[in-house]
Amino acid sequence: MLKERLTVFSDSVIAIIITIMVLQLKAPHEASLGALAPLAPAFLAYALSFAYIAIYWNNHHHLFQATRRISGGILWANTHLLFWLSLVPFSTAWLSETHFARAPVALYGLSLLAPSIAYYFLSRALIRTEALTPKVAEGIDPDLKGLISMAFYICGVALAFAEPYVSMGLYALVAVIWFIPDPRIEQRLEVEDEPD
Template sequence: MKKGRLEAFSDGVIAIIITIMVLELKVPTGIYGDDWRAIVAMAPTFLTYALSFVYVGIYWNNHHHMFYLVDSITGSALWANLNLLFWLSLMPFATGWMGENHFSKWPVVGYGVVLIMCAVSYTILAYTLTRHHRNDSALALALGRDWKGKGSLALYVIAVAVAFFQPYIALGIYTIVAIIWFIPDRRIEKRVHQHSE
């Protein structure tokens, strides 16, 4: 099967996810609505939104690169992609819950569980695509053993365990993983460049 419709559908869903997250940012109102204190009171909500925006952006970017390196897809890839989109679609809920409750234990744990499931779903999608293509395909070579993905998943699990006792440390771990992924992945960039030649 051709991949165009899957990419277009995924782009649309991801755009909607970002839109829903930004709509959760409420304009300050009330007695201090036009004061800087209202913005300070919104800091947890805004910081959570910013972190989630980065995460969704990272998934969109890597999704785009991954599908650039494949020529066709299977029915299994369609389902694996829907699985990823399902977990990504929970980001607005997890973002709002964590931000509105000022990084308390259970919302931070819930946010981490959503991050874990997004990472697992992305790994399943990558495995499904590489299995459909040769072991020496551009995507398989770009992913390699995927230590970055496996390390991120391990950090998420550690962060969720830590969140039961120190939610702010868990939040710091989530942020570190986002920073790690924000730095462009040279393996995939290199293969994309080679594939386009």
Template sequence: MNKARLEAFSDGVIAVIITIMVLELEPPHGTTLADVAGVIPGWLRYALSFLYVGIYWVNHHALLERVGRVDWAVLWANLHLLFWMSLIPFVTAWAGEHPMAPAPVALYGVVLLLCSLSFLLLSWRLGASDGAAHAPAWHARKNQVSVGLYALAIAVSPWSAPLAAVLHVVLAAMWLAPDRTAPHTP
């Protein structure tokens, strides 16, 4: 089947995800610089999450450029990715409200890891569906490093939520530009 509907639906869901995230941003409750300082952690987490959603959107388009058609399994794999991405606003709000608390930072990392793994699944299904000669995405070193760093961020969250947050930033920086030569996952 034609991939245009998949792309249009995905673009719409991603736009809604970004809209929900921005609606969750808390304005300062006062007019002083101290009031603004109180909401900066939430704004920073929003910026990081916006960057992640943007990275997925760019990489999703780069991935779909390589295929001509999709099948039902691809549609379900894409929905799987969109499901995990739809949880980004929730974990963004929670981690933004409690930026140094282990549980919110760990759950933020879990959602990012599951987004990454679901993108790998989508990449694999697209290659199988289209008959394209894609290298298996898991074998790309960048993907292996990413999955390992997401898992490490989750594991260190109970002891050092700030270190886990730094790992989330490092991972986003790794994925700012999509790789045009092989299917990769953020």
């Protein structure tokens, strides 16, 4: 299978996920700026979730830019990632509807943890099957940033029932960590593109 088909499908699913999330933002019926204040939790939840989906899209793009071939296992690992990402709009909606209540904050953390685990398995599948160029595989193994992120999500889920705002802070911190560009793949792609 051509990797372009996988990336186009993945891009389409991610675009739909973002569209679903933005459609959950409901405009107020009043024509005043004050009417926007009650929408702040919904907007904050949307903004954080949008950032997460954008981060996954960015990293997915770079990962598959360095991929040479696609196997059946890689297809399923990618589908596994898309499944968990597709649940983010649901947890985002519940989070915003309940104004960051404890159980929704915990579920939101789980909905962030699950795609991070799936992405980890996807990258391991690409390395294991030697689908990635050797320099890129070497650059992303081990994935300390990903493992630290998973630990933060687990802490956030555990804290959600006592301190939901601390949990939200941890989730936002992980997004900030990933928002800072990860140069490992780009630098290694540039090295591979240089003439000998």
